[in-house]
Amino acid sequence: MSRTKITDTPRYRKHKASGQAIVSLGGNDHYLGPFASAASKSEYDRRVGEWLASGRTSPADTESGLFVVEIISRYRQHARVYYRKNGRVTKEVAGVDMAARYLKRLYGQTPAASFGPLALKAVREAMIESDLCLTTINTAIGRIKRMFKWAVSNELVAP
Numbered sequence: 001m002s003r004t005k006i007t008d009t010p011r012y013r014k015h016k017a018s019g020q021a022i023v024s025l026g027g028n029d030h031y032l033g034p035f036a037s038a039a040s041k042s043e044y045d046r047r048v049g050e051w052l053a054s055g056r057t058s059p060a061d062t063e064s065g066l067f068v069v070e071i072i073s074r075y076r077q078h079a080r081v082y083y084r085k086n087g088r089v090t091k092e093v094a095g096v097d098m099a100a101r102y103l104k105r106l107y108g109q110t111p112a113a114s115f116g117p118l119a120l121k122a123v124r125e126a127m128i129e130s131d132l133c134l135t136t137i138n139t140a141i142g143r144i145k146r147m148f149k150w151a152v153s154n155e156l157v158a159p
Helices: 038-053 059-063 068-082 089-107 117-129 134-153
Strands: 013-015 020-025 027-035
Touching: 020 038, 020 059, 020 068, 027 038, 068 089, 089 134, 117 134
Parallel strands: none
Antiparallel strands: 013 020, 020 027
16 A cells, blocks of 8 residues: 655545545545535635645644644744745745744743734833844834734634
8 A cells, every 4th residue: 555645635536435525634534525526626626725725734723723833833934935035045034033932932832813912012022121122123023913914814813
């Protein structure tokens, strides 16, 4: 029996007992409708597309609630791919890492859904106490806000 590679796209299969189309994403089976129908193929494309866009995590993973440290980790991976120029990582990635350090220290083990404006103010106060200059603090806060906007757009956190 061959092993499935992580780069493989999940297969569109027939569930013999029910006659429905099925796809397994993140260890969970999803029924798509009658096998070989246009509706089931469309549902397959939608589910696999969302699964790939969310970094190969299933919606069930995001419903359980991610912690801030997990959002930081996923955004840092995204930043290393997105912020590139001429094949090299830009300075924005170092800025994201600096902002994430303060966020992780204060709110790393907090559920991401409960991180809000008051928590962001607390992170800003910690940066002020570290004697960072105002422009550095404002830039870092902007990066944290961008991190959570990215998480919302990828449906990792509710708006």
